[in-house]
Amino acid sequence: MVLVNLTRRLAAVAALLSVVAMSGVTSAQEPFGNGFTPTFPGAAASGGEPIELEASFEVAEGMQQGRVHVDATLQEMWHVYSVTQPEGGPSRTVLKLADGSPAKLTGSFVPSRDPKRSVSAQFPGVTIEEHEHEIRWTAPIEFAESVDPSQAKLTIDAVGLTCMTDGSCQPFREELQATMAGTYKLAKPDTSFRDGDYAVQWSASLEPRAARPGDVVKLNLTATPDETFHVYPATIDDADFSTNFVLTRRGALQASLPQPSEPPVTVDTPSGDSTYQKGKVTWTIELTVPKDTTAGAYPLEGYIAYQACTDTSCLLPKALQFSTQLEVGSEVDTAAAPVQFSTAKRGQVMDLIAETSWADEQSKVSAPTVYGAGGDKKYSFVMMLLMGLGAGLILNLMPCVLPVLGLKLMSLTDQAGQDHRSVMLSNLWYSLGVLTVFWALAAAASIFSFGWGEQFTYMEFKLALTFLVFAMALSFLGVWEIPVPGFASGKMSQDLQHSEGAVGAYSKGLFTTVIATPCGGPLLGLVLSLLIGQSAAMIFAVFTAMGIGMSLPFLLIGINPKLVSWLPKPGAWMETLKQLMAFVLLGTVAFFFDMFSADYKLPVFVSLIGVWFGCWLIGQVPNWETLPKRLGSWTAGIASAAAIGFLAFRLLVPGEVIVPWQPYDEAKLAQLRSEGKTVMIDFTASWCATCKWNYHTALNTEETAKMMEELDAVPMLADWSDYNEAIKNKLTELESQSIPLLAIYPGSQPDSPIILRDLVNQQDVLGALETAGPSVDANVATRSLGFQPGF
DSSP states (O other), X not given: OOXXXXXXXHHHHHHXXXXXXXXXXXXXXXXXXXXXXXXXXXXXXXXXXXXEEEEEEEEEXXXXXXXXEEEEEEOTTEEEEOTTOOTTSSOOOEEEEOXXXXXXXXXXXXXXXXXXXXXXXXXXXXXXXXXXXXXXXXXXXXXXXXXXXXXXXXXEEEEEEEEETTSOEEEEEEEEXXXXXXXXXXXXXXXXXXXXXXXEEEEEEXXXXXXXXXOEEEEEEEEEEOTTOBBOXXXXXXXXXXXXXXXXXXXXXXXXXXXXXXXXEEEEETTEEEEEBOSOEEEEEEEEOOTTOOSEEEEEEEEEEEOOBOSSOBOOOEEEEEEEEXXXXXXXXXXXXXXXXXXXXXXHHHHHHHHOOSSOHHHHOOOOOXXXXXXXXXXXXXXXXXXXXXXXXXXXXSTTTHHHHHHHHHHHHHHTTSOHHHHHHHHHHHHHHHHHHHHHHHHHHHXXXXXXXXXXXXXXXXXXXXXXXXXXXXXXXXXXXXXXXXXXXXXXXXXXXXXXXXHHHHHHHHHHHHHHTTOOOTTHHHHHHHXXXXXXXXXXXXXXXXXXXXXXXXXXXXXXXXXXXXXXXXXXXXXXXXXXXXHHHHHHHHHHHTTSOHHHHHHHHHHHHHHHHHHHHHHTSOTTSOHHHHXXXXXXXHHHHXXXXXXXXXXXXXXXXXXXXXXXXXHHHHHHHHTTOOEEEEEEOTTOHHHHHHIIIIISSHHHHHHHHHHTOEEEEEEOSSOOHHHHHHXXXXXXXXXXXXXXXXXXXXXXXXXXXXXXXXXXXXXXXXXXXXXXXXXXXXXXHXXXXXX
């Protein structure tokens, strides 16, 4: 199966494997400790069905029309196919009213959101449409005149297929009983829209309202400005002084760019050339229905951000949402479908426009070209095993493995004087540790499509392994002693040091392999790519071959111990070498540290200090002391490290950004002030403790965000962590030589900022914002500033 996805449970299992590799409480008989055995979730959690279906219906007030809903809830990692799944692919979901129902369907079932679209090698040339988690299908219905809807019951036949991601599938067939859930007001179709008394009226139509696969339909959106006003040309990005379009829902339909009925004009204004649409303009978006489109209803939704201006001033920019529906079937209905409008928040619409691609991303996806993979070449089972063996052997030379292999080589030096049987058993235990990790990865690849090294994408695993390697380095430096034969390093544990034993050998095998997974090799990528789509038996066989390949040098030494005769005899030099290797492990910690994002680097660093302190506490009681004393030191050390780590991640990880801050920019501030925006600027720095207190307790809060939204205000963040001449000049202008400083520019009086200095509380900020008032029309701000706005 494709080596892609992984659940957090598997990340925890992998992390536990690495911890067990160095744990001092395991035994040779119980390599996982406390009888632990890795478990993986089955087809459906707790034996439940992968999909649960419920049905209900609503009725329009005073009418026989209504709408019926089918709600589906899916288990984690399961999906169901859409009601419009194209032919030639998986079985689509079919929903229909049972024969004899007191109502009839007057339209198709429509999902509450578009399905996720993808391609699959199993269905070449077919787009796969699937829903995950929760989905609601809704269809219009009409009851017979003689039926009382409040007393009626509807039976809905639901047939479909649920599948696990890259796993097994389970069909379903259910009869759902739907009862009345309530009423709603039937909205009258209105194809025109004006936001209050704003100077632009909108109208729209979709022609035709019903089309066939392969047809082209036209979505016409018309803006009619009031006399002396104009709107700007269309664009599909978030550019200023434009009419910005975005389609957020269109199903499988392919959309052209908006084309105006009249070309824009360019005129000379006091502030320079200005390009706009003169008078009434209609933008047409052509929507192509793919030839393989399944019959059904396809919702169309989108947003428009727009602004009305005259030659001398502009109104505040606005935004709207539009929605309609296209029926695809065997017949064409040339009548126009109505388009519904509603008001939208411009800031949110502009963010949506910036984040949403206009092009049909799915149609551009093509198969990647993999060089050196042999194209369509097929390999025999034996060749796959040999390639896996070679890939595992090469892993011994990867830089990730070298620090731990040094430990194994030192243990081989100790084996030079031992009998053949002891050497063979030690290396067999080491090989079993290696194979244990490879078998766990094979199970993950087969069940969860888990990729090589993917465990390092999970915070829990990276954190556990970083702490483990750091603690191991501290042990080699003598801060504490790992009570596992072959890993102990203190002078009081020399007997333990020179008797590796089954536990030490097995643990080193586990640890070495876990450490190896960030690295690849010349053959590893090719072998893993060839396993895509293979059976579980093939995956386990090849992963076993890789494990044997990685263990091969030590198996050969176990068979012929004379191979280590070239190594020097054990002596004091080994203690010095082990201390030197501690610095190699610290280099590995630095490598792991770079894996963490910037927000987590500080709490990870503080947590490492906590691990250091915990190991130091443990090291205060040597291993030859009584068991109660050792247990006491271990309890204190682990508790201290855990407490420091918990507090570090609790207090030092940046919280959620609640207020939508913009970086401070003087030019942007001038523009916002000229537009009549109320602007709040927080002057802060990473080295300013009071600034951080203000930010978390009074500025970046739900209350402040709500007030900013009500005022249509703009928050800006002036970060003075590093010297910035513009921020310094602004502070001087505001007659301040220190931070924190909060400056609020009222929209109605942009030249009279409200200043809050030093420590502030929530009430101070809300009171200042209330005094500043909301954003105003640009004309009001312009009169206050004493200049004309640019266009």
